[in-house]
Amino acid sequence: MEFGLSEDQKLLQESIRGTLERVSPLERVRAAADKGEAEAADIAQALTELGVYGMMAPEAHGGMGMTLLDAALVAEMLGRYVAPAGFIATAVMAPIAIAGAGSKLQQEAWLPKLASGEAKAGVALAEAASGAREGAGVTAAGGKLNGKSLFALEAEAADVIVVADKAGGLHLVKGDAKGLTKVRLTSIDLTRGLSELQFDNMEAEALSSGDAAATLRRVVDAGRVMLAADTLGAGWMMIEKAVAYAGERKQFGRVIGSFQAVKHMCAEMASELEPCRSLVWYAAHAFDTMPDEASLMAAHAKGMTGDVGRFVARTATEVHGGMGFTDLLGLHYWFKRIGLDRQLLGSPERVRHEAAVMQGWAA
Amino acid sequence: MDLAYGPEYDAFRAEVRDFIARHKDKAPKRFGVSRPSEESLAWQCLLLEHGLTARTIPKEYGGYGAEPDILKSRIIAEEFTLAKLPMGIANQGISMLVPTLLELGTEEQKKKWIEPTLKGDVVWCQGYSEPGSGSDLASLQTKATEDGDDFIINGQKIWTSTAHAADMIFCLVRTEPDAKKHEGISYLIFPMTTPGIEVRPLKTMTGHAEFNEVFFTDVRVPQKDIVAGRGQGWFVANATLKHERGMLGDPNQAGARLKEIVDLMHEETMDGTRLIDHPVYRDRLMQLQARVFAMQFHGLRLLTASLKKEDPGIARLIVKLQGCEINHQLAALAIDALGEIGVLYGDSPHLRAHGSWQHRYMFDLGLIIGGGTAQIQKNIISERGLGMPREPKPAKA
Numbered sequence: 001m002e003f004g005l006s007e008d009q010k011l012l013q014e015s016i017r018g019t020l021e022r023v024s025p026l027e028r029v030r031a032a033a034d035k036g037e038a039e040a041a042d043i044a045q046a047l048t049e050l051g052v053y054g055m056m057a058p059e060a061h062g063g064m065g066m067t068l069l070d071a072a073l074v075a076e077m078l079g080r081y082v083a084p085a086g087f088i089a090t091a092v093m094a095p096i097a098i099a100g101a102g103s104k105l106q107q108e109a110w111l112p113k114l115a116s117g118e119a120k121a122g123v124a125l126a127e128a129a130s131g132a133r134e135g136a137g138v139t140a141a142g143g144k145l146n147g148k149s150l151f152a153l154e155a156e157a158a159d160v161i162v163v164a165d166k167a168g169g170l171h172l173v174k175g176d177a178k179g180l181t182k183v184r185l186t187s188i189d190l191t192r193g194l195s196e197l198q199f200d201n202m203e204a205e206a207l208s209s210g211d212a213a214a215t216l217r218r219v220v221d222a223g224r225v226m227l228a229a230d231t232l233g234a235g236w237m238m239i240e241k242a243v244a245y246a247g248e249r250k251q252f253g254r255v256i257g258s259f260q261a262v263k264h265m266c267a268e269m270a271s272e273l274e275p276c277r278s279l280v281w282y283a284a285h286a287f288d289t290m291p292d293e294a295s296l297m298a299a300h301a302k303g304m305t306g307d308v309g310r311f312v313a314r315t316a317t318e319v320h321g322g323m324g325f326t327d328l329l330g331l332h333y334w335f336k337r338i339g340l341d342r343q344l345l346g347s348p349e350r351v352r353h354e355a356a357v358m359q360g361w362a363a
Numbered sequence: 364m365d366l367a368y369g370p371e372y373d374a375f376r377a378e379v380r381d382f383i384a385r386h387k388d389k390a391p392k393r394f395g396v397s398r399p400s401e402e403s404l405a406w407q408c409l410l411l412e413h414g415l416t417a418r419t420i421p422k423e424y425g426g427y428g429a430e431p432d433i434l435k436s437r438i439i440a441e442e443f444t445l446a447k448l449p450m451g452i453a454n455q456g457i458s459m460l461v462p463t464l465l466e467l468g469t470e471e472q473k474k475k476w477i478e479p480t481l482k483g484d485v486v487w488c489q490g491y492s493e494p495g496s497g498s499d500l501a502s503l504q505t506k507a508t509e510d511g512d513d514f515i516i517n518g519q520k521i522w523t524s525t526a527h528a529a530d531m532i533f534c535l536v537r538t539e540p541d542a543k544k545h546e547g548i549s550y551l552i553f554p555m556t557t558p559g560i561e562v563r564p565l566k567t568m569t570g571h572a573e574f575n576e577v578f579f580t581d582v583r584v585p586q587k588d589i590v591a592g593r594g595q596g597w598f599v600a601n602a603t604l605k606h607e608r609g610m611l612g613d614p615n616q617a618g619a620r621l622k623e624i625v626d627l628m629h630e631e632t633m634d635g636t637r638l639i640d641h642p643v644y645r646d647r648l649m650q651l652q653a654r655v656f657a658m659q660f661h662g663l664r665l666l667t668a669s670l671k672k673e674d675p676g677i678a679r680l681i682v683k684l685q686g687c688e689i690n691h692q693l694a695a696l697a698i699d700a701l702g703e704i705g706v707l708y709g710d711s712p713h714l715r716a717h718g719s720w721q722h723r724y725m726f727d728l729g730l731i732i733g734g735g736t737a738q739i740q741k742n743i744i745s746e747r748g749l750g751m752p753r754e755p756k757p758a759k760a
Contacts, residue, residue, distance in 0.1 A: 001372070001434055001670070002365045003663035069364060243749050258752040260742065266749055267741035271681035275657035278678075282660040285364045300653040307650070352649035353642075361625075361639050361648075 003281070005073070013073040019046050020081040026330045029191060032084040033333070036184075038193035039157060043085040044117065052087065054115035056095045061111035063095065068222055069284035072229040076280075079233030079341070082333045084191040086120055088226045089154035089162075093219045094121030097162040100215035101170050101207040110160055110172070122155030122175070124197050125164035129220045129345040132166075138199055140165040140206070145173070145199040151344065153223075155195045156182055163197070163204065168216055170207035177202055189340035191333060221287055221295050223345045224302035228280050231309035231341045232273065234334045238316035239269045241331060245320050256321075265315050272308045279304060296358050299351040306342040306351075313338040366663070372434055379442045382413055390448045397528040399452055399483040407452045407483045415439055416451035417481045420461065425478025433669055444615050454525060456480040456487030459603045460533050460552075467591040467599055476531075476552070488555070490520040490534030490577060491600065498739050500535075501545045501597055505579060507536035509586070514538065514551065516559075516582040522733065526562045526575035529555050535596050548596030553584040569725045570709070614658035614686060620693045620723075621655045624648065627715070628700055644700045651696060654689050658682075677748035684740040687731045694724035 005013070023046040032040045047053065055071050057063020071092050078087055091114070098110050098121075113119035127137050127149060138147040145163065155161050155175075163171045173180060179202030185194040207215070243266055246257030256262050283297035313335045317324035324331050346354065356362035368376070386409060391402040399407065410416040411427065418436065420426025429435070443450050451457075461480055464473050479485040496503040505518025516536055526532070532555055539547035555562070559582035564572035591599050628638040628648060638644050661678065668675035697720040698705035708718045731737050745751040 001368050001663075002667050003660065004364070004667045004671075006364075239749075243751060246751065254755060255752060258755055260738070260754060263745035263751050264738065264741040266751060267684075267744035270677055270749060271684050271741075271744055274678055274681055275654070275661045275685060278661035278664050279653065279657040281364075281664075282656070285366070289364075297656070300649075300656055303649070304653040304657060349646065352646055352653070355649050355652070356645055362642075362645060 003278075005069075005281075009070060009073060012070060013077060015050060016052070016074050016077040017080070019050060020077055020083055022046075024081040024083040024085070026333070029082050029084060029333055030330060033190035036190065038084050038191060039086045039120075039154065040084045043083055047085055047087070048117035053091045053117040056092050056099075057111045057115040058099055061099070061107055061115060063111060063115040067284070068092075068225060068287040069281060071222075072225055072280055072284040075226040075229035076233035079230035079235075079337060080237045082191050082234060082237075082337050086154040086193070088223055088230075089123040090114060090121045090158070092226055093123045093153070093223045094160070094162045096222050097123070097170055097207060097215055097219045098172070100218055101210040101212045102172070103209040106172060106205065106207065106209075113159075119159040120154065120157060122152055122158035122161040122193075122195075123163075123219070123223070124149035124152035124155060124161055124173075125216065125219065126151035126345070127166070128164040128168065128216060129223065130343075130347065130350060138163060138165045140167070140169055140171060140204070143203060143206070145171060145179075145202045145204045148196060148198045150196050151185065152182075152195045152197045153344070154193050155197060156184060156193045161197065162207070162219070163199075164216055168213050170212050170216060171204040172207055173197075173199075173202065173204045177204075179203070187340055188336040189333075191337055192340060217295060218287075220345060221298035224298040224351065225280065225283050225287060227341045227344055228276070228283065228298075228301040228305040231305040231338050232276055232280055234337045234341070235269075235273045235276075235305075235309050235312040235316075238312055238331070238334045238338075239266065239273065241334075242266055242269070242316040242319035245323070249321070256319075262319060265319055269312045269315050273312055276301070276305045276308055296355055299346070299355040299358070302346060303348040303351040303355070306348040309338040310342055368434060368438070372438060375435055376438050376442065379415070379439055382415065383442060383446050383448060387446060387448060397525070398486055403449075403452060404483045406449070407481075410451040411481060415443075417457070417461075420465070420477065420481065424465075424473050425481045433666060437666060440615065444619055447619075452483045454486060455489045456485065456531070459489060460487050463533070463550075463590065463599060463603045466602055472552075472590065485531055486525060486529045487531045487533060488523050488526040488529035488575075488577075490523055490526075490532045492522045493519060494521050498736055500600070501548065503535055503537060503548065505534075505536045506540070507538045507549065507551065507584070509538075510583070512586055513583050514586055516551075516579045516584060518579050520577040520579075521565065521574070523562075523575045523577045524573060526555065526577050527564060527572075531555060532577070533590075535600055538596075539594050542594060545597045546594050548600075549593050550590045550596040550599040551584055552588050552590065553582070557582050557584065559583070567725075567729065569722055569729075573726070573729070614655065614662045614689075617655045617686065617689050617693060618659055620690065621648075621652060623716070624651075624693060624697050624700075627697060631701065631704075631715075633702065638700045641700075644696070647696050647699075651689065651693055654685075655693075658685060658689060661685075677744065680740075680744045680748045683735065684737055684744070687727060687737070691724065691727040691731060694720050694727055698724055 023043050054063040055066040059065040095114055114121055136150045138145055138149050158175045161173045163173050179200045181198040183196040185196055187194050246262050247255055249256050279301045283301035286293040286297040323329050391406050414427035414429055417426040418429045419431045422428035461477055493503050507514035507516045533552045535548050536551055537547050538549040559580045561578040563576045565574040565576050566572045631638050665675050704713055707714045708721050
């Protein structure tokens with residue numbers, strides 16, 4: 001019985017932490033956000049050197065065939081440093097989709113390139129994961145895609161995009177394909193890329209070699225665990241910043257961190273967020289080894305960190321007082337990252353409903 | 364990550380299951396806060412004999428003498444919870460006094476007290492809190508003054524559960540009035556039949572007297588009945604409090620309660636609709652399910668840390684606060700989903716689950732306050748877990 005990280009996993013997380021601390025300091029994040037650069041090339045390069053983009057691809061295709069728990073440790077660090085870098089789509093969701101439902105040819109064409117970082121992938125499946133907004137949805141007929149998909153992740157500069165249609169089918173679309181229009185969606189979080197994809201009778205390859213429905217489920221589960229881990233990392237950074245600020249800021253002749261009102265806010269944040277780590281680890285491990293529990297645990301991890309993340313983001317901002325509200329400290333990058341994580345791939349309300357359905361408690 | 368227990372433990376689990384299958388009919392229906400019944404005493408002896416309670420306590424003191432094995436203890440707890448069987452007598456004598464004597468008692472004290480305590484023949488109560496000393500326990504004022512070979516004790520204790528039924532008390536008293544507050548306390552053990560002790564039941568909001576007040580008027584106790592020496596009481600008490608906090612907020616208990624609520628929401632209807640089909644109550648259930656799962660996995664994480672002898676840091680400090688809060692919210696959901704039925708109590712018609720949800724809702728609030736209030740827990744989490752500064756001491760007037 002061992003529920004914890006191996007020495008290798010601890011080392012992996014430390015090396016990602018060390019690199020991101022160096023390549024993704026606040027000034028770099030701010031500069032990228034100011035330029036509308038959700039995927040900074042220098043940060044992507046540093047992550048490539050660490051092999052991050054090959055984590056989930058199978059070894060037979062040039063990847064490392066690592067676990068989702070390993071990927072969650074990376075996602076946590078990316079959230080901690082609000083890194084403007086692709087990861088969830090290109091390193092996790094797309095490789096799982098292609099490995100799960102792609103033909104041998106499709107796998108050979110894309111997995112090695114994604115693993116080496118030579119090519120980037122996006123995913124467009126918000127309608128399947130979060131429900132379709134009015135007018136959204138993609139139909140597939142005769143090898144052509146029509147319609148639109150909102151909130152595609154890391155799709156703007158992607159070489160290839162995994163698209164889910166209304167019937168739950170998966171497709172591979174080239175980033176520069178004819179008939180594809182990408183519209184940038186500007187969200188509160190400038191550290192990550194969101195797009196609307198419009199398909200006009202566009203030719204696409206179906207990902208139809210495996211069980212597409214089961215693969216879509218796996219892809220969404222993995223994405224939810226990654227977002228939960230991202231919030232875990234971003235949330236802990238906000239707590240650490242709040243504690244540090246409260247230890248320096250003086251009012252009424254003493255540091256505000258010595259007032260119980262402030263200490264208790266910090267204690268509440270920590271005691272709400274730390275159990276999320278245990279749930280995220282378990283959900284990732286369930287994805288890796290316990291398929292029966294994977295979807296339920298991914299839904300719960302996403303839902304709980306979504307709610308706790310919101311509490312931490314607002315409370316940590318409050319601990320910083322007026323300074324927390326300014327652009328000066330840059331605390332808002334974490335606040336907004338957590339805010340985006342909460343809404344993507346199923347809000348807490350949505351995933352809890354799904355969790356009830358999975359257990360036969362709702363229709 | 365490896366959630367399998369392995370063959371040795373699977374075999375042990377099979378043994379525990381076998382015991383349960385053979386003996387479950389002998390289990391007492393409930394353990395009260397008073398003296399154990401004949402049935403409970405017999406059950407306790409059966410568990411002792413099979414090493415299912417007091418497992419690691421040395422044989423010479425009446426225990427089973429097994430090597431400490433956290434996984435085996437956990438397996439026993441899991442299987443008994445699953446079978447809804449009592450784990451044996453769980454009073455403060457067993458959970459707090461016995462570990463304290465093992466750690467700090469004299470050989471004579473261990474020989475004399477541990478075995479009868481484990482068997483349930485000697486029942487203890489804990490004399491710590493006082494009316495003026497709750498969260499600030501070290502300010503306690505119950506005095507023990509020297510008189511020849513004895514101490515003479517005067518003062519009052521409160522929140523003393525089981526005092527009305529107890530044979531013995533382990534008690535914190537001030538023996539060194541001139542020492543600093545933490546250094547003037549001693550830990551004494553003495554019979555509740557000693558002249559000068561008066562026990563008054565303290566009825567709580569639940570309607571039951573779960574606690575007592577205990578008054579001491581010139582109570583004479585031999586000086587030799589001290590544990591770990593004069594002025595050492597605060598140190599001894601802290602060694603015991605860690606055992607108490609470990610007991611509060613058990614996530615597997617929360618898991619069992621969640622399951623009861625799931626059943627309840629499937630059975631109960633409102634306007635002909637099952638409660639589970641009511642989206643608002645169901646959403647609350649799902650929120651709590653996530654939190655209960657999180658704390659159960661958190662428990663696995665802490666278990667792993669203790670197996671590896673690692674300090675889990677802040678992960679450990681949050682357990683009492685989170686665990687008690689979740690239990691309280693579970694009871695609240697059951698009450699809310701039951702509507703008016705949820706307020707029924709005592710022996711009312713239409714009562715569900717013997718009124719236990721209301722009892723738990725109130726009693727769990729007591730647990731949020733007791734064993735270190737939620738606010739004291741937050742001080743501990745922020746100071747020891749997050750390294751935040753202590754509240755400055757007010758300047759002396």
